[in-house]
Amino acid sequence: MSAVQLREIEKRFASHLVLDSLSLDVRQDEYLVLLGQSGCGKSTTLRVIAGIESPNGGRVMINAVDVTQWKARKRDVSLMFQGDGLYPHMTIRETLAYPMRGIISALETDRRIAQAAQRLQLASLLDRRPEKLSGGELRRAGLAKSVVRQAAVRLLDEPLSALDGVVRHQFQQDLIRWHREIPGTTIHVTHDGDEAMRIADRIAVMHAGKIVQVGTPEEIYHHPCCIAVARSLGSPPMNVLSAPFCRDQLMSLWPDKFSVNQQNALDDDILVAIRPEHFAIANDSPAAGMFAVKAVCRWRQVFGGRCQARFELANRDTMIGDHVNAILEHDCGVQVGDSVTLQTPRYNVQLFRRSGERLEFA
């Protein structure tokens, strides 16, 4: 059974259509990440599930019950807002207790707060106000609100935003541990593809008010259904070249697909996409079955065991541009100014129509 089902949700703010016949099934106990660019409607989707916004059309089902007309308080859902959602004039203990006043006993409230504080290492911070907590502690306190509520569906709006480095990594681990330890379904909103890949059981990619693809991180990474999804994962994003730029290679790598008769389609319609981490330097001329481009290194930076570099194409791609990014081994030996051949096996080359949709090729 699905924990959350959204059916053809439409949401308008005045004449602005923000959710456009959006449908989504979230499985029981999964950690689903809703990924999309700023403004595509992610927070609005969470607010519709939580009952803070009413849709103009469509249905919201929670545990197979139609809750579209239910008030937020009646739904078995907690929402951690962007930021931490704490009240500045209350201690953490008071903030955690506040939503449960009149709903459960004081004794049970105290028990839940103690349990949440222990799970999230907040016990010594419960009697402080938010101003006296660090960024990571504030997030853990914000998450404790969801823990205390014990809702079947937990909604997290950009829970890792504005956290850096170690604190971010630590809080990410806290989220995963919390999700595994406490039964329930989690929906986490972000615009960061790497974060989605690291944390999700499944990713739902959103674009312009619609869900365009749902799948495991591996499915989304290896088989994006369209160029917008392909470019939502990976940093730097996927390189895109036009078919005319590499027409001869396309025809030799896929002779059965791109016959001479199809050259017009190649000219107009096809985009060739390669992830930066799939390029390597060819020491000699590229081997058979390899897709290759000639380029000059214009910038490089080594971080950890990898080298990120930006290359100027030897021939400008008149439709797309003149640079590609590559993530190479740190000891690849490439220096700024070097002329190189970047190559990748055919199976790493993904093809899309200019209109966006994927072309499936063996």
Ligand SMILES: Nc1ncnc2c1ncn2[C@@H]1O[C@H](COP(=O)(O)OP(=O)(O)OP(=O)(O)O)[C@@H](O)[C@H]1O
């Ligand atoms: N209460 C509102 N009134 C009018 N417009 C709104 C309201 N809430 C959201 N919007 C608009 O709806 C669109 C989607 O907003 P939403 O916050 O859902 O996007 P988002 O994908 O979560 O973006 P971000 O990642 O920047 O938070 C935006 O154009 C926003 O300005």
